[in-house]
Amino acid sequence: MHVLILGAAGMIGRKLVNRIAAEPKILGQAIDKLTLVDAFQPPVPEALASVSKALTVDLATSGVADKLIEDRPDMIFHLAAIVSGEAEADFDKGYAVNLDGARALFDAIRQQGQKSAYVPRVIFASSIAVFGTPFPEVIGDEFLTAPLTSYGTQKAIAELLLADYSRRGIFDGIGIRLPTICVRPGAPNKAASGFFSNILREPLVGKEAILPVSDTVRHWFASPRSAVGFFVHAATLDTAKVGPRPNLTMPGLSALVSDEIDALRRVGGDKAVALLRREPDPVIERIVAGWPTRFDAQRARDLGFKAEQSFDEIVQAHIEDELDGRVA
Amino acid sequence: MHVLILGAAGMIGRKLVNRIAAEPKILGQAIDKLTLVDAFQPPVPEALASVSKALTVDLATSGVADKLIEDRPDMIFHLAAIVSGEAEADFDKGYAVNLDGARALFDAIRQQGQKSAYVPRVIFASSIAVFGTPFPEVIGDEFLTAPLTSYGTQKAIAELLLADYSRRGIFDGIGIRLPTICVRPGAPNKAASGFFSNILREPLVGKEAILPVSDTVRHWFASPRSAVGFFVHAATLDTAKVGPRPNLTMPGLSALVSDEIDALRRVGGDKAVALLRREPDPVIERIVAGWPTRFDAQRARDLGFKAEQSFDEIVQAHIEDELDGRVA
Numbered sequence: 235m236h237v238l239i240l241g242a243a244g245m246i247g248r249k250l251v252n253r254i255a256a257e258p259k260i261l262g263q264a265i266d267k268l269t270l271v272d273a274f275q276p277p278v279p280e281a282l283a284s285v286s287k288a289l290t291v292d293l294a295t296s297g298v299a300d301k302l303i304e305d306r307p308d309m310i311f312h313l314a315a316i317v318s319g320e321a322e323a324d325f326d327k328g329y330a331v332n333l334d335g336a337r338a339l340f341d342a343i344r345q346q347g348q349k350s351a352y353v354p355r356v357i358f359a360s361s362i363a364v365f366g367t368p369f370p371e372v373i374g375d376e377f378l379t380a381p382l383t384s385y386g387t388q389k390a391i392a393e394l395l396l397a398d399y400s401r402r403g404i405f406d407g408i409g410i411r412l413p414t415i416c417v418r419p420g421a422p423n424k425a426a427s428g429f430f431s432n433i434l435r436e437p438l439v440g441k442e443a444i445l446p447v448s449d450t451v452r453h454w455f456a457s458p459r460s461a462v463g464f465f466v467h468a469a470t471l472d473t474a475k476v477g478p479r480p481n482l483t484m485p486g487l488s489a490l491v492s493d494e495i496d497a498l499r500r501v502g503g504d505k506a507v508a509l510l511r512r513e514p515d516p517v518i519e520r521i522v523a524g525w526p527t528r529f530d531a532q533r534a535r536d537l538g539f540k541a542e543q544s545f546d547e548i549v550q551a552h553i554e555d556e557l558d559g560r561v562a
Numbered sequence: 563m564h565v566l567i568l569g570a571a572g573m574i575g576r577k578l579v580n581r582i583a584a585e586p587k588i589l590g591q592a593i594d595k596l597t598l599v600d601a602f603q604p605p606v607p608e609a610l611a612s613v614s615k616a617l618t619v620d621l622a623t624s625g626v627a628d629k630l631i632e633d634r635p636d637m638i639f640h641l642a643a644i645v646s647g648e649a650e651a652d653f654d655k656g657y658a659v660n661l662d663g664a665r666a667l668f669d670a671i672r673q674q675g676q677k678s679a680y681v682p683r684v685i686f687a688s689s690i691a692v693f694g695t696p697f698p699e700v701i702g703d704e705f706l707t708a709p710l711t712s713y714g715t716q717k718a719i720a721e722l723l724l725a726d727y728s729r730r731g732i733f734d735g736i737g738i739r740l741p742t743i744c745v746r747p748g749a750p751n752k753a754a755s756g757f758f759s760n761i762l763r764e765p766l767v768g769k770e771a772i773l774p775v776s777d778t779v780r781h782w783f784a785s786p787r788s789a790v791g792f793f794v795h796a797a798t799l800d801t802a803k804v805g806p807r808p809n810l811t812m813p814g815l816s817a818l819v820s821d822e823i824d825a826l827r828r829v830g831g832d833k834a835v836a837l838l839r840r841e842p843d844p845v846i847e848r849i850v851a852g853w854p855t856r857f858d859a860q861r862a863r864d865l866g867f868k869a870e871q872s873f874d875e876i877v878q879a880h881i882e883d884e885l886d887g888r889v890a
Contacts (some may be wrong), residue, residue, distance in 0.1 A: 366806065366807075376698070379707065382806055394707075395715070402653070
């Protein structure tokens, strides 16, 4: 099987590649070709080095998608995107990558299929940013996508294209609406959502972290491990069971900032919690107030997608996957 | 005020032009320039002939949108579209006109606005085709747009663009989700929805009409007169009241085929009803079963949009507007 991963150098992309390398049959069949693509050089996993090719290209460049699809990959993970803040700041870049890039990919598949039968599986990373306020208390699977950012708009449009192209039999698509990923590894992130991860990741290694919102802020979370699990599960799912609405809100954990702090205390003690510096930031408070807090992801759960059910599990996943099981 | 109407040769477009010509201040200000655009030669209304220009161009052609927007129209009605059946049969044409055409128009406005301040009102003709089964018994304003046709997909995408461009202040947009228009004037239409109009229009002039579905089929209707009323109302609406979800399901009438027949009998008697030939068509039955039947268009109603409340009113509007008040 030939697997193509777009956005392979990103945080989730790298973890997905590592997971596939560790369990090569996790996608259903052995992988005899792995193509890793990103705007930045994607790392190649050792276990699959002999069958892997890493490409540094921009999906928004004309002809790139056609070239990638010429090789007729059987399974395509499309995780490449301009992130929310940048898509809001740079109108043209956001639309060029997040909308036109996805469409170029989908159209390249269509062109290939017109030459001879070709219907790959396409797994698309979408986001809960497709939803915008006002929200009901719990957002169900039939709630409208009325995004309030250009990023969310671009994801919602790509979802619509994915559904129409899948309905027409051009490919076999699944859209995965990711919760906010927590705990994000790496350096503290200046994205408005960065603090949700910073307040766990930093104290767990003995460093201070800033908490810009109140303890009572609620949000919707899943670990990086769960996110990779969503993509892997989507790869082998019987899409006949999915039906004509292939964009799925993933399960997640609805939790308060205070739930995060309680989980931090249980593994790191009061000394970890003492590393939190409360510095209320009205701008971040206001942005976060516009985000969804609770979903009933019934369709995805019924289809077998799974996420953590407590912040203890999320913290444990981070400690195992990023800290070799050790807490400072 | 300079008014631009795209799709001015279409059924609703022509009626909108006539309405504006009859009441020139109905859009709030006097019209000193009227640009009528369609892929077919749009008729020019006599009353506004001195300020009107009719153009036969295809919005999907590169540069056309830029050229139209160079003149900085204050109010833009975008009614141009490839209809549902054709958009399903011709993938490229549907996407080129319904998606790329709308986006080219919106982007032309953005480019103009970057030269100097320019924020026109944009009124976009969308459709209840943005919704797909399964439906709740009544579709509310928060129901998801999960279309099951390429036409519906293209309309839903244009709606998302309209909302994002409006949110960014590029223009002041309103999307009007039209019900099925009944009674459509003109020759019997082979569209799957054509019979809803045929079974009234034809018997009212003493001609036979085929009824391909059962009397218990329910659907969602408004007259051409109401459709024009929606566009005119949207032109002067205070969009501050609309907020960040500018795409509105219009009010309409949820009615059965038997309601149509009863209204026909009340104006045309049994001899009119006797002109209906029942020829069940399983293909049309199946297509119609996938269409929405009932909406609660609360937001639009609260904003002052109005439609007929009975088929008697719809039939009366047809008799007044198309038959000079006479029934055969």
